Amino acid sequence: MEPEKIDFYNLGFEFIETKEMYISNYKNSEWDEGKIVPFGPIEISPGACVLNYGQGIFEGMKALEAKTGDIVLFRPDKNADRLNESAKRLLMPSFDKEKFIETVKEVVKANKEYVPPYDSGGALYIRPLLIGSGPILGVAPAEEYKFIIFTVPVGPYFPEGFKAIDLEISKQYTRAAPGGTGDAKTCCNYAGTMLPAKETKAKGFAQIIYLDASNLEYIDEVGTANFFAIINGKLATPALKGTILPGITRSSVLTLAEEKMGMEVEERDISYKELFKDKCTEAFCTGTAAVITPIGSVTIEDKKRIFNEGQPGELTTKLYELLTSIQRLEIEDEYGWIIKL
Ligand SMILES: Cc1ncc(COP(=O)(O)O)c(C=O)c1O
Numbered sequence: 253m254e255p256e257k258i259d260f261y262n263l264g265f266e267f268i269e270t271k272e273m274y275i276s277n278y279k280n281s282e283w284d285e286g287k288i289v290p291f292g293p294i295e296i297s298p299g300a301c302v303l304n305y306g307q308g309i310f311e312g313m314k315a316l317e318a319k320t321g322d323i324v325l326f327r328p329d330k331n332a333d334r335l336n337e338s339a340k341r342l343l344m345p346s347f348d349k350e351k352f353i354e355t356v357k358e359v360v361k362a363n364k365e366y367v368p369p370y371d372s373g374g375a376l377y378i379r380p381l382l383i384g385s386g387p388i389l390g391v392a393p394a395e396e397y398k399f400i401i402f403t404v405p406v407g408p409y410f411p412e413g414f415k416a417i418d419l420e421i422s423k424q425y426t427r428a429a430p431g432g433t434g435d436a437k438t439c440c441n442y443a444g445t446m447l448p449a450k451e452t453k454a455k456g457f458a459q460i461i462y463l464d465a466s467n468l469e470y471i472d473e474v475g476t477a478n479f480f481a482i483i484n485g486k487l488a489t490p491a492l493k494g495t496i497l498p499g500i501t502r503s504s505v506l507t508l509a510e511e512k513m514g515m516e517v518e519e520r521d522i523s524y525k526e527l528f529k530d531k532c533t534e535a536f537c538t539g540t541a542a543v544i545t546p547i548g549s550v551t552i553e554d555k556k557r558i559f560n561e562g563q564p565g566e567l568t569t570k571l572y573e574l575l576t577s578i579q580r581l582e583i584e585d586e587y588g589w590i591i592k593l
Pocket of ligand 1: 312473475476477478497498499500501502538539540541
């Protein structure tokens with residue numbers, strides 16, 4: 253879509269075509285130079301490994317217009333690392349970290365007119381995608397790959413202001429099992445969450461909180477975000493044990509809570525039952541899209557716990573303000589997390 257036709261102040265999270273994308277092909281055990289080309293369809297064999305056996309991984313990141321007018325990225329080095337970790341799990345080739353960061357910058361520059369203005373609260377969502385494009389019949393890794401980066405302008409997660417969401421804890425569906433691919437950002441992890449998400453939305457919930465697949469007791473994560481709770485005054489989040497995506501927002505929130513807010517933080521098993529006790533005073537989830545989203549209530553079967561009368565908690569709000577003001581350079585970025593284009 254032409255950038256002049258976009259209403260940047262009323263964007264949601266729908267797919268909108270932008271002008272340019274990056275594509276690089278891997279063949280004979282090496283990546284080609286890669287190039288920026290007009291956004292458009294790609295040709296792929298019906299026998300492609302990704303189409304038949306789901307050998308695909310991706311990343312999600314955002315370019316923002318900061319208060320200073322700069323266009324900035326948030327910790328893109330971490331997305332490069334995670335892409336390469338996911339690639340390892342699916343026997344895919346890695347992509348050079350420095351080149352990843354430089355290429356992301358180039359793609360954003362090529363689509364600069366699509367970065368929503370600072371005061372809109374929106375962002376240019378960036379989608380790096382690595383797929384096994386070579387044809388294969390037996391279940392085995394492809395010999396050819398494509399690495400693509402495209403962008404989509406998106407609106408703020410809270411168009412009507414910072415609001416809490418209602419979540420359902422599922423005892424019916426799980427997202428990842430020990431030894432599986434839960435800690436890799438594989439395309440297949442997401443296909444299986446669409447039915448549970450549809451069913452819970454029909455019941456009026458925003459998303460599902462997934463429990464661990466072995467015991468149906470300990471919290472794993474929330475649809476496409478990591479889970480946090482304030483329990484006994486400490487900030488607790490499920491420990492990374494192979495079934496949870498290691499979120500970059502998660503890691504940043506742990507650092508900010510400990511170093512900037514003087515909170516005690518714990519990475520541990522959290523039983524869903526703890527959320528129904530008075531010692532649990534706030535809950536929220538984190539992610540590139542969700543930023544920090546307060547949780548107003550959790551429901552399991554016929555039991556419901558409402559936090560703070562459904563309003564964002566005090567510490568959740570402070571963390572949100574701290575993180576978003578670093579991301580938009582409203583305060584100093586002491587950690588070197590922000591990369592300007
Ligand atoms: C399953 C899942 N968990 C957690 C996250 C949050 O990760 P991040 O903070 O890196 O966006 C995401 C989003 O990328 C996700 O898809």
